[in-house]
């Protein structure tokens with residue numbers, strides 16, 4: 001396994017700010033300021049606090065993953081992507097289940113906003129494959145997709161690449177297969193990270209941070225193991241130690 005510096009390790013971590021309002025989220029973010037981690041804004045926070053919390057976090061110097069998993073008809077997703085691009089996030093996602101036309105519309109929305117000169121930068125756009133809470137049994141018996149989870153994930157990854165997206169959300173267990181199918185430059189963002197001794201909770205497909213790094217993940221999303229800790233900064237520090245130890 002390649003040895004990471006502390007800075008390299010921190011730049012791979014996206015902290016899931018799953019908090020009910022801007023005050024709670026910013027208090028937590030302030031505890032992690034200067035760490036070099038990204039902040040992930042998901043549905044709970046965005047639906048409560050809206051675009052202003054993203055601007056606040058950007059003004060504090062954080063890179064932002066806006067995790068809204070857009071899934072709608074292509075025209076609506078194109079418009080959503082334009083709005084998100086104008087907001088100045090660094091990375092956002094759509095749901096791969098929307099298919100190639102929908103994912104391509106997201107990429108077009110980004111290009112349109114950048115071309116119109118309304119956006120500070122072109123964010124990275126990625127697609128959700130199969131949620132990390134989805135187990136093999138749920139995939140087969142509830143959702144009704146036959147075969148192995150890894151095959152379903154790789155199928156979505158290939159669709160995302162064909163649609164012109166730059167990567168996917170998947171579990172760290174599928175990173176090698178995704179890279180083999182889509183190339184090493186295709187970005188993998190992996191929730192389902194659980195340091196040794198932490199509760200899996202509702203996550204099904206999990207690894208430790210160290211295993212995720214060894215598996216080649218580009219970015220790992222970590223929420224509760226940091227945000228539910230009595231000292232989030234210390235929890236992050238322990239994860240960074242685990243990731244950088246020889």
Ligand SMILES: O=c1ccn([C@@H]2O[C@H](COP(=O)(O)O)[C@@H](O)[C@H]2O)c(=O)[nH]1
Pocket residue numbers: 016018042067128130131132133169170191192193203221222223224225
């Ligand atoms: O497949 C997915 C897609 C997104 N997520 C999000 O990541 C974090 C994980 O938080 P933990 O507390 O570390 O479980 C959360 O915001 C999810 O919405 C995911 O878990 N799996």
